[in-house]
Every structure is written in C-alpha cells, then in structure tokens.
Amino acid sequence: xxxxxxxxxxxxxxxxxxxxxxxxxxxxxxxxxxxxxxxxxxxxxxxxxxxxxxxxxxxxxxxxxxxxxxxxxxxxxxxxxxxxxxxxxxxxxxxxxxxxxxxxxxxxxxxxxxxxxxxxxxxxxxxxxxxxxxxxxxxxxxxxxxxxxxxxxxxxxxxxxxxxxxxxxxxxxxxxxxxxxxxxxxxxxxxxxxxxxxxxxxxxxxxxxxxxxxxxxxxxxxxxxxxxxxxxxxxxxxxxxxxxxxxxxxxxxxxxxxxxxxxxxxxxxxxxxxxxxxxxxxxxxxxxxxx
Amino acid sequence: xxxxxxxxxxxxxxxxxxxxxxxxxxxxxxxxxxxxxxxxxxxxxxxxxxxxxxxxxxxxxxxxxxxxxxxxxxxxxxxxxxxxxxxxxxxxxxxxxxxxxxxxxxxxxxxxxxxxxxxxxxxxxxxxxxxxxxxxxxxxxxxxxxxxxxxxxxxxxxxxxx
Numbered sequence: 256x257x258x259x260x261x262x263x264x265x266x267x268x269x270x271x272x273x274x275x276x277x278x279x280x281x282x283x284x285x286x287x288x289x290x291x292x293x294x295x296x297x298x299x300x301x302x303x304x305x306x307x308x309x310x311x312x313x314x315x316x317x318x319x320x321x322x323x324x325x326x327x328x329x330x331x332x333x334x335x336x337x338x339x340x341x342x343x344x345x346x347x348x349x350x351x352x353x354x355x356x357x358x359x360x361x362x363x364x365x366x367x368x369x370x371x372x373x374x375x376x377x378x379x380x381x382x383x384x385x386x387x388x389x390x391x392x393x394x395x396x397x398x399x400x401x402x403x404x405x406x407x408x409x410x411x412x413x414x415x416x417x418x419x420x421x422x423x424x425x426x427x428x429x430x431x432x433x434x435x436x437x438x439x440x441x442x443x444x445x446x447x448x449x450x451x452x453x454x455x456x457x458x459x460x461x462x463x464x465x466x467x468x469x470x471x472x473x474x475x476x477x478x479x480x481x482x483x484x485x486x487x488x489x490x491x492x493x494x495x496x497x498x499x500x501x502x503x504x505x506x507x508x509x510x511x512x513x514x515x516x517x518x519x520x521x522x523x524x525x526x527x528x529x530x531x532x533x534x535x536x537x538x539x540x541x542x543x544x545x546x
Numbered sequence: 547x548x549x550x551x552x553x554x555x556x557x558x559x560x561x562x563x564x565x566x567x568x569x570x571x572x573x574x575x576x577x578x579x580x581x582x583x584x585x586x587x588x589x590x591x592x593x594x595x596x597x598x599x600x601x602x603x604x605x606x607x608x609x610x611x612x613x614x615x616x617x618x619x620x621x622x623x624x625x626x627x628x629x630x631x632x633x634x635x636x637x638x639x640x641x642x643x644x645x646x647x648x649x650x651x652x653x654x655x656x657x658x659x660x661x662x663x664x665x666x667x668x669x670x671x672x673x674x675x676x677x678x679x680x681x682x683x684x685x686x687x688x689x690x691x692x693x694x695x696x697x698x699x700x701x702x703x704x705x706x707x708x
Contacts, residue, residue: 307615359605
C-alpha cells in the first residue's frame with residue numbers, strides 16, 4: 256500500500272462536493288488522478304480526505320459557439336484530442352495535447368485537473384494563457400469567473416479557494432482564425448517540458464503582424480504571456496528577422512534554476528522555441544506568411 | 547479513518563465483489579485481492595507503464611487509479627488476452643516470435659498498451675508505435691524487438707498475414 260490512509264468521498268453533485276469541501280479539514284479533490292495519485296503514492300501529500308469528483312454530472316460537457324469554446328473541468332484529455340470541435344476551433348490545443356503525458360494517462364487526465372494542479376510546464380496551462388481563458392469556479396457563495404492572467408498566484412497555486420471547485424474553462428475565439436503553433440523541448444516524448452511555447456498570430460494581406468499571442472511554460476514558476484514581445488512585433492512584417500528579434504527579446508525573461516536545468520539553459524530554450532513557434536504559426540496563417 | 551468500501555468489478559469477464567481500503571490502488575487490488583499477478587507494478591507513480599491495463603475500453607495506469615474508483619467497471623488484464631483454450635493473442639505470439647521480451651517485467655504493460663493503441667490506430671507505422679510506447683519503459687534495452695513485434699502483430703490484427 257503506497258498512499259497514507261484517507262477517507263474517500265464520492266459526491267453525486269456539485270452542491271454535495273462544495274458542502275464536503277466546506278465541512279472537511281484537509282481534503283483534496285480527485286479529478287483524473289494523474290498528478291494527485293502519484294503524489295499520494297510517494298506520500299508527498301497525505302490528505303485526510305479525498306473527494307472524488309468523477310461521479311458529478313455536468314462537469315463533462317463541452318459547448319461551442321462562434322465566439323468561444325467552453326469545456327467542462329472533468330473533460331478528459333483523450334476526449335479533447337478526439338473532439339472535432341477542438342480540432343476545428345482550437346487546433347493549438349490539439350497540438351499541445353499530443354505532448355501531455357502519454358495516451359495511457361490522457362485517458363484519465365482532465366483539463367480542470369491540469370489547470371488546478373498548475374505545474375508551470377503543463378501544456379494545457381500554456382494554451383489557457385495563450386487564449387486568456389476564463390476559469391469558472393463554484394463555491395458556497397456562488398460562481399466566480401477568473402481570467403487566466405489572474406489564475407496562477409504562485410508556483411502550482413491557482414486562484415481557487417479551499418471551498419471552491421473549478422467547473423468549466425472558456426476559451427474566447429479570435430474573430431479571424433489565427434495561425435497557430437505549440438512546440439516544446441523535453442528529454443523524452445511525454446515528459447514534462449523543460450520549456451514549452453505556444454503562439455497565435457494574425458497577418459494582414461501584406462504580411463504585417465496585426466495580432467499576436469505568445470505564451471511560455473516551464474521557464475519560470477508560473478506560465479507567462481510575453482506581452483512585451485507581442486507588442487514589439489505587432490505592426491512589423493513577419494519574416495526571419497522579426498522571429499530572431501522576438502526570440503532574443505523573449506530570452507531576456509526571468510527563468511528558474513532547478514536540480515536538472517539551469518536558468519541560463521532555459522533562457523536559451525525560450526529564445527530558440529519562441530523563434531520556432533512564431534515561424535510555424537506564421538506558416539499556418541491563411542497567407543502562409545507570403546505577402 | 548479509512549473505512550472499507552464495497553465494490554463490484556468485472557475482470558476478464560468475471561464479476562468480483564469485494565471490500566477494499568480506499569487507499570488501495572487498482573493494481574494492488576488485482577494482485578493482492580484477486581491474485582491476478584500478471585499486472586506488474588514498477589514505479590507506482592505512473593511513469594514506467596508496467597501496470598497498464600484496459601479500463602472500460604481505454605488503456606490506463608492501474609497504479610494511478612484507486613480500486614474504489616473502479617466500482618462497476620470492466621477491466622481487461624494480460625490474463626484476459628489469450629483465448630480460454632490457451633490460444634495466444636496475436637500480440638503475445640508476435641512478442642514470442644520476435645523476441646519482444648527478455649526478463650518480461652514490462653511485457654504485460656507493453657501488450658496492454660499496444661492492444662488499446664492498435665485498436666484505435668490499426669495502420670500505425672513504426673514512428674507511431676514508438677510514440678505510443680514512449681510511456682512504457684523496458685530496462686533490458688529491448689525496444690527494437692518490441693517495436694518489431696508490435697508491427698508484426700499489427701499486420702496480423704489487420705488480417706494481412708498470419
């Protein structure tokens with residue numbers, strides 16, 4: 256037996272889950288379990304109570320309209336990867352999902368679980384940052400909607416209170432479907448990325464960048480949008496020179512050291528991956544970047 | 547603390563009702579409660595892939611699921627791969643023929659992963675197979691033979707040979 260002892264609860268609906276969160280001391284929500292269970296098996300976490308939210312109806316729906324795609328917090332990563340809506344409206348998410356663990360973990364792992372665990376290398380967090388996704392959380396006081404820039408409070412600490420539960424994530428769509436790309440560098444396929452980068456981009460008919468979103472995971476304690484790089488390249492022609500410039504500017508960001516990878520190495524990866532992700536996103540715009 | 551829970555679970559077509567401690571994961575339950583020791587436990591934190599099995603039609607890590615979560619589920623393990631008369635599954639045969647195993651520790655996970663993967667991707671090529679197996683670790687350095695076995699079994703499963 257690997258995990259320490261805990262009491263298991265399986266609420267049937269959201270209200271029951273919120274009531275349990277309010278009543279129980281030291282409780283953890285169990286979504287897909289692909290991060291929580293390993294941490295419990297290694298006894299990094301030893302919650303007194305585990306609240307399994309897999310039985311709650313209403314957290315597994317997906318809906319889409321012209322302006323957004325909304326995904327229930329308990330939608331599995333494998334289902335997102337199979338979804339025609341995601342392939343059509345959020346192709347960058349599909350590209351990122353192929354790098355999330357392995358197909359044997361995506362079969363259980365959920366989007367809400369990933370965003371609440373909030374590993375800074377998590378591919379889905381990089382995509383959520385890219386779109387300024389809005390996360391809905393439900394608590395005893397009702398619903399709050401948190402835009403992604405306000406979601407990470409610190410390393411692996413989302414802006415969700417102990418008695419709240421994430422219910423859905425909404426991705427606002429761009430009016431003009433953007434060129435997109437997701438790239439990452441990891442030691443092996445399926446490992447957490449050392450650095451991951453994602454990009455959305457619009458060009459006008461002459462190849463000038465009119466809108467751009469660029470996000471970076473793994474480089475620092477939280478996922479970042481590179482607003483300074485975005486604003487510096489808007490209005491410029493999308494060419495090799497601007498990709499180089501963007502990469503160099505991105506490479507100035509603060510990066511973290513850990514036992515395996517130095518901050519300097521991460522900076523270099525940020526530079527290289529930003530260049531690549533921009534280039535690939537431009538190639539996927541309608542004009543293919545050929546003005 | 548940690549009151550036992552009653553669960554009913556169908557493993558390889560046979561229904562079992564038992565009481566489990568919430569902290570017991572599915573892999574341990576199979577091995578310790580049902581004596582189905584074909585499912586191997588390596589790292590027990592989701593990295594090595596040895597404990598992979600089919601849970602309601604999809605490949606999952608049995609070390610990352612609690613047994614209580616499998617209440618009402620249908621599970622297939624390596625013990626459920628051969629036919630009742632002992633005829634091996636094409637993947638098992640291919641692993642045998644192409645030396646796809648040495649010590650055999652990773653083999654159940656390899657086979658259960660491949661069963662699920664080839665069901666969804668019957669015409670997988672070598673690159674696909676290598677990516678699909680990136681979540682299964684072999685420490686006898688037998689990947690070449692494992693990939694060869696998988697490709698050969700895929701042909702048989704598509705009905706092209708064998």
